[in-house]
Amino acid sequence: MQTTFTPAQLQDPEIAVANDILRTCVHCGFCTATCPTFVTLGDELDSPRGRIYLIKDMLEQNRAAGPEEVLHIDRCLSCLSCMTTCPSGVNYMHLVDHARVHINETYRRPLTDRLLRDVLAKILPYPKRMRSAMALARLAKPFGFLLPGNSMFAKRLRAMLNLAPAQTTPPQDLRGTAHTPPGGAKYRVALLPGCAQQAIAPSINAATIALLNRLDVEVIIPAPTGCCGALVHHMGRHEEALAAARNNVAAWTEIPGLDAIIVNTSGCGTVLKDYGFMLRNDPAAADAAVVSAKTLDITEFLTRIGYAPTREPPGLTVAYHAACSLQHGQQITAPPKILLRKAGFTVVEPADSHLCCGSAGTYNIMQPDIATALRRRKLDTLKAKRPDVIAAGNIGCLTQLAGDGVPTVHTVELLDWMAGGERPAGL
Numbered sequence: 001m002q003t004t005f006t007p008a009q010l011q012d013p014e015i016a017v018a019n020d021i022l023r024t025c026v027h028c029g030f031c032t033a034t035c036p037t038f039v040t041l042g043d044e045l046d047s048p049r050g051r052i053y054l055i056k057d058m059l060e061q062n063r064a065a066g067p068e069e070v071l072h073i074d075r076c077l078s079c080l081s082c083m084t085t086c087p088s089g090v091n092y093m094h095l096v097d098h099a100r101v102h103i104n105e106t107y108r109r110p111l112t113d114r115l116l117r118d119v120l121a122k123i124l125p126y127p128k129r130m131r132s133a134m135a136l137a138r139l140a141k142p143f144g145f146l147l148p149g150n151s152m153f154a155k156r157l158r159a160m161l162n163l164a165p166a167q168t169t170p171p172q173d174l175r176g177t178a179h180t181p182p183g184g185a186k187y188r189v190a191l192l193p194g195c196a197q198q199a200i201a202p203s204i205n206a207a208t209i210a211l212l213n214r215l216d217v218e219v220i221i222p223a224p225t226g227c228c229g230a231l232v233h234h235m236g237r238h239e240e241a242l243a244a245a246r247n248n249v250a251a252w253t254e255i256p257g258l259d260a261i262i263v264n265t266s267g268c269g270t271v272l273k274d275y276g277f278m279l280r281n282d283p284a285a286a287d288a289a290v291v292s293a294k295t296l297d298i299t300e301f302l303t304r305i306g307y308a309p310t311r312e313p314p315g316l317t318v319a320y321h322a323a324c325s326l327q328h329g330q331q332i333t334a335p336p337k338i339l340l341r342k343a344g345f346t347v348v349e350p351a352d353s354h355l356c357c358g359s360a361g362t363y364n365i366m367q368p369d370i371a372t373a374l375r376r377r378k379l380d381t382l383k384a385k386r387p388d389v390i391a392a393g394n395i396g397c398l399t400q401l402a403g404d405g406v407p408t409v410h411t412v413e414l415l416d417w418m419a420g421g422e423r424p425a426g427l
């Protein structure tokens with residue numbers, strides 16, 4: 001694709017990166033067929049190619065974002081299915097991240113939109129605040145139908161209430177803890193415990209730590225570990241995202257002899273693996289690159305060190321839902337399924353497994369109509385396989401797919417159970 005940035009514009013390193021990305025796109029449109037928003041809405045401007053044109057025009061003209069760009073870029077799930085499909089290697093992720101920062105800096109959203117985004121950014125990255133918010137949402141949930149009208153604001157509030165889990169979980173704050181195997185450790189890893197995950201499903205971290213300890217892995221969660229920054233990153237709140245990244249890079253860099261940084265929330269894992277790029281012009285650039293290189297999804301690490309079950313096969317069929325951040329963001333497709341089969345489960349996959357379930361961070365709150373349509377489609381294709389349980393490697397997907405008659409559990413909970421751990425409570 002030809003671009004017309006001026007030499008002066010190309011002096012800006014962010015524009016130079018965008019220019020390189022845009023020039024790799026050959027307009028072929030292969031990406032449209034696998035884009036969930038194009039498949040759902042049928043509008044070229046809600047396809048990757050359409051968004052690329054919108055972003056190109058906005059950046060080349062060096063103008064503030066307008067309602068049209070905001071509408072179609074907000075509708076993008078950042079699922080990155082388009083990156084898996086693209087034959088030219090277009091880095092859509094970095095391009096849309098740049099566009100979101102530009103929108104955040106140049107576009108004044110309606111008041112309710114700004115308020116909601118502020119509330120989400122101030123609550124979701126903090127497990128204690130998140131637990132309190134969930135308790136309130138659980139109380140308010142039966143009254144959700146009283147929210148007036150069918151405005152986007154009312155729909156978003158109802159979507160927030162609907163996401164509140166039915167049961168309270170014990171509080172979990174793993175920061176500042178170390179978990180050493182009783183017989184000594186062969187490996188030492190840091191674990192990113194996840195913000196929402198600690199509030200919604202503490203059993204996932206418990207299973208991860210128990211399984212790693214059983215495999216002679218010491219697990220450290222340093223006190224300063226915080227949110228990975230994905231939530232604010234996807235809102236275009238650039239400085240907040242960089243501050244979160246710097247904080248974690250500093251925390252993990254201080255741990256001596258670290259073999260890996262383990263992530264069991266794949267949405268966060270995609271961002272950690274991008275810290276090297278995000279902080280490339282920062283004094284912490286070298287440390288950030290090391291952190292990104294050491295970051296592994298839990299299934300990558302288990303594959304590397306070896307996993308073997310100790311229980312008899314349970315005779316259960318698992319429908320494996322591939323989280324977008326795992327299959328597209330990190331290109332991890334086979335390891336979770338191989339591990340689940342090794343653990344003794346029959347593994348089935350839904351049709352159109354490349355399509356997003358509609359969770360996508362806060363997308364299911366901010367874009368409730370599209371998210372609901374994608375959830376229904378995903379659940380129908382999963383349930384067509386008649387599974388006993390749905391497994392995924394990302395808390396957002398598990399929450400999105402819960403409550404439709406089939407239990408949803410994290411892949412690592414099933415692996416831990418078959419290696420001698422507790423049966424997942426979700427089952």
Ligand code: SF4
Pocket residue numbers: 034035036037038046047048051075076077078079080081082083092
């Ligand atoms: S990231 Fe997903 S929703 Fe966004 S353009 Fe690409 S395929 Fe479509």
Ligand code: SF4
Pocket residue numbers: 024025026027028029030031032048049082085086087088089090
């Ligand atoms: S598949 Fe890649 S090269 Fe083709 S239009 Fe989409 S982004 Fe551009």
